[in-house]
Amino acid sequence: MPLSINLTINGGARNVALDDPRVTLLDLLRERLALPGTKKGCDRGQCGACTVLVNGRRVNSCLTLAATLDGAEITTIEGLSNGELHPVQSAFIENDAFQCGYCTPGQIMSAVGLIMEGSAGDDPERIREGMSGNLCRCAAYHGITLAVQEATRRMAENRREDAA
Amino acid sequence: MKSFDLIQPATIDEALAAWQPGASWLGGGTNLVDLMKAGALQPDTVIDVNRLPGLREIETLSDGATRIGALVSNAELASDMEFARSFPAIAEAVLSGASGQLRNAATVAGNLMQRTRCAYFQDPNAACNRREPGSGCDARAGENANLAVLGWSDACIATSPSDLCVSLAALDAVVEIRGREGQREIAIADFHLLPGDTPERETALQPGELIVAVRLPAEARQFAANARYLKVRERTSFAFAVASCAAALQMEGGRISKARLALGAVAARPWRVAEAETLLAGHLPDTDLFARAADAALAGASPSGANAWKIELARRTVIRALTLAAAGTPARMPALPASPFGELAGELAHV
Incomplete structure (x- = not known):
């Protein structure tokens, strides 16, 4: 059953022909659109490595059937930096928020989504709770929490400067 | 697949x-x-x-009821300020479930329809009467420490995994349904079925029917000042309940005038016992009173396997949830929604 969907991926319009309705957004990105930055961990919605933004909201791309996304706007780790690193990316580097790096794209996309949700602020307990859908088997959680705190503050400052 | x-x-x-x-x-x-x-x-x-x-709106109807469209996401529901203020126990229940990513995708109707987390249901190679009628139940002689202690049958000892439904049950929600024959409604108490001899029949939906909305009656708002959800898990966050309880009270002059109580993770549906609620009415909040209510809520509980411990845990969860509800709905959603950790001690109390 040929399906044709229109997506905006990292700002660029893409028309994608799907030959199978089983294709997840994760497999579409990695296997068919040459965007392997989004990682496959558990493939069952439990680890968060595959987190991307769909219409500005963080979701597990492994549980999202691509065919249901016609018209959607997708942001992956590849689309985050704008010439210079996104504040969350910089904060992850500065706070040693990873070791092996495999979960990092998902952690960063989840953090970007969490900060946009605006409910955690820079409270470490709320950040830990808000990031609980992202596992890090190297257990870099302390650095991740610090990085999200710092990025939250920096992005709020940037917004204030922009407004001034 | x-x-x-x-x-x-x-x-x-x-x-x-x-x-x-x-x-x-x-x-x-x-x-x-x-x-x-x-x-x-x-x-x-x-x-x-x-x-x-038309399935993505949260609206207040002319009779004061609140209508939640079937496709409203769990995250949209819990982050709707007006909704969370009016129904804090529901918001807390939703935020205690799954992860931020899953709550952004998961819908309200899907939450009502989610399947049990029983490992034997999820494993297509295991015997499961719920998944394949007549095949048997591997859970009876298997890993059953977290399975049902109320309402189970020889055919099935699975539990409902939903947090949202427990809070909806406490507040008398109504499920709006569309089918080819037209529209009908089912009270949430009648929506999920106990297994009996037909565990494959999980809900009162007829084949081909579709949930279009969930409605909360106007009266449900009157519990907003004293409503909590408490969820005991094997880890602090992103875990299904081992035992949970939605407790909602109306207080008058320090006394409980009306009480609502529903338990989660103990049966194939949210567990609500009218006697447990009526015995609370008219009394001052008190631990002994809450213990009697908990006993009434757990009346008839029996282990379906190596899970007798859940009965006592559920009893204590009820007492704690009632204590939290009597203390009043927090001004701000707790950092760890529905968690037994943290908030009471005033600082980080979990590992």
């Missing part, structure tokens, strides 16, 4: 007409796609309901 035909109807009537035996509705997909990957569910046809119009 077994292959399937995908249908993407544009209207509810088209969706209802497209349904046939062996078809599944697809909302957020967080449960269905997962179970299809496991092979536990193998629908021939998947009907994507995400394009159906």
